[in-house]
Amino acid sequence: MSSQRIRQYGDPVLNTKASDVTDIDGKFVKLCDDMFVAMYDAPGIGLAAPQVGVQKRFFVYDYDDEPGVLINPVITEADGEWAYEEACLSVPGLSFEIVRPKRIYVNGIDLDGNDVTLEADELFSRLIQHEIDHLDGVLLLEHLDDDQRREALIELNARKLAARAERAAQNAGSGLQLP
Numbered sequence: 001m002s003s004q005r006i007r008q009y010g011d012p013v014l015n016t017k018a019s020d021v022t023d024i025d026g027k028f029v030k031l032c033d034d035m036f037v038a039m040y041d042a043p044g045i046g047l048a049a050p051q052v053g054v055q056k057r058f059f060v061y062d063y064d065d066e067p068g069v070l071i072n073p074v075i076t077e078a079d080g081e082w083a084y085e086e087a088c089l090s091v092p093g094l095s096f097e098i099v100r101p102k103r104i105y106v107n108g109i110d111l112d113g114n115d116v117t118l119e120a121d122e123l124f125s126r127l128i129q130h131e132i133d134h135l136d137g138v139l140l141l142e143h144l145d146d147d148q149r150r151e152a153l154i155e156l157n158a159r160k161l162a163a164r165a166e167r168a169a170q171n172a173g174s175g176l177q178l179p
């Protein structure tokens with residue numbers, strides 16, 4: 001079990017813009033390790049710091065069995081269009097076809113503090129764009145068209161009501177525990 005709980009839709013940290021990472025120290029490396037555990041547990045192929053409540057600009061990923069950490073990422077070039085069924089660990093169980101640029105170049109820093117430039121296409125490109133959205137406080141719901149958004153909100157509302165009913169049932173249950 002991971003020590004890092006993945007924050008869910010409705011948590012305000014997911015709508016907050018994160019700030020640049022300034023120190024890559026032991027504590028930071030440990031946090032990245034914990035995030036990898038949470039990501040593999042989920043399971044997912046990417047996890048951004050705000051998803052574990054940390055308002056810093058970095059994410060961990062494992063694409064094609066190549067794990068990495070990208071710190072302070074900036075997309076420098078984007079071209080093409082690609083539609084892909086996209087999902088998010090913070091909005092579990094929902095996925096939507098979303099069109100984004102197909103190919104990107106992104107600059108950033110790796111865990112050793114080296115400047116890196118990645119060229120990413122299709123799924124890897126999608127992963128990076130999705131995680132950078134998290135660093136800007138943007139969830140995939142904000143990329144939906146009107147029909148998709150309606151569908152998502154109905155589902156999310158239904159879940160909220162179900163959770164409330166479950167809590168009420170639990171409270172009723174505990175009321176029977178008389179001494």
Ligand SMILES: [Zn+2]
Binds near residue numbers: 087088089090134
């Ligand atoms: Zn996500």
